[in-house]
Amino acid sequence: MLAERANQDELMDDPALDAGTYTQVLHDLAQVNRVTLARRPTLAFLERAIGTHKRFNLLDVGFGDGDMLRAIAKWAARRGIEARLIGIDLNPHSVAAAREATDDSNIDYRTGDYADLEGEGWDCVISSLVAHHMSRDQLIAFLRFMDREAKAGWLINDLHRHGFAYTGWPLLSGLMRWHPIVRHDGHLSIARSYRPAEWPPLLAEAGVEGARVFRAFPFRLCVEKLR
DSSP states (O other): OOSSOOOOOOGGGOTTSOHHHHHHHHHHHHHHHHHTTTHHHHHHHHHHHHTTOSEEEEEEESOTTSHHHHHHHHHHHHTTOEEEEEEEESSTHHHHHHHHHOOOTTEEEEESOGGGGTTSOOSEEEEESOGGGSOHHHHHHHHHHHHHHOSSEEEEEEEBOOHHHHHHHHHHHHHHTOOHHHHHHHHHHHHHSBOGGGHHHHHHHHTOOSOEEEEETTTEEEEEEEO
C-alpha cells in the first residue's frame, strides 16, 4: 500500500478553504505536534547548529500556526540567546492564525514565498511538515535554497512513511477528536511522506553534500546539514 508515495492533494491545501476552518486545522495540527513530540528534533538541531553563539537568524518555511517558532523562542530565551525569528507561509490565513496563538511579538510572521528572502543572512533555515506537500521540483529547489542560504545549518523535520504510523493514525486522531480535515490529511500526509532510502537521490539531484538523514521518535524522518 505504501510502496510508493501518494500524490493526492490534501484538503488543507485547497485555496478555497475558509479562514475559520483553516485556523481550526492549524491549531489542531499544533496539538498533533505536541502529542507526537515533533519539536524535539528541531530543538536538538538548534543545539548542534547554534552551539555557544549568543545570537542567530532563523527562517521557518511553512510555519502553520507558529508553534515551532514559539518553542524556539522559549528555547532561546532560556539560554540567553538573541533570536531573530521569521516565519514565511504561502497561505495568507496562516499569519492571522499564528498571531492569534502567539504572545511573543518578536516573532515575525509573513505571507509569501521563501525564495523572496534570499540573501537576508540566515544562520538556520527549517521546516516542519512541509516537504511532503511539495512536488519533486519544488523540493529540489527548496533543498538548494537551504543549502545556499543557511550559514550554520538547515533541517527538514517531516513524517516517515511507515505502515504502523499509517495504521495507527486514524485511532489516535479519532481518540483526540481532531478536526475531520486533520484526520483525513494526517493519514494522507503519512502516505505522501518519504522513506530514508528516498532522500539520498533527492539530495544528489539538488547537489547537496554532507547532509544526514535520520529517524526521530515517533515516526519522524529528518534531513539535516550542519556547517
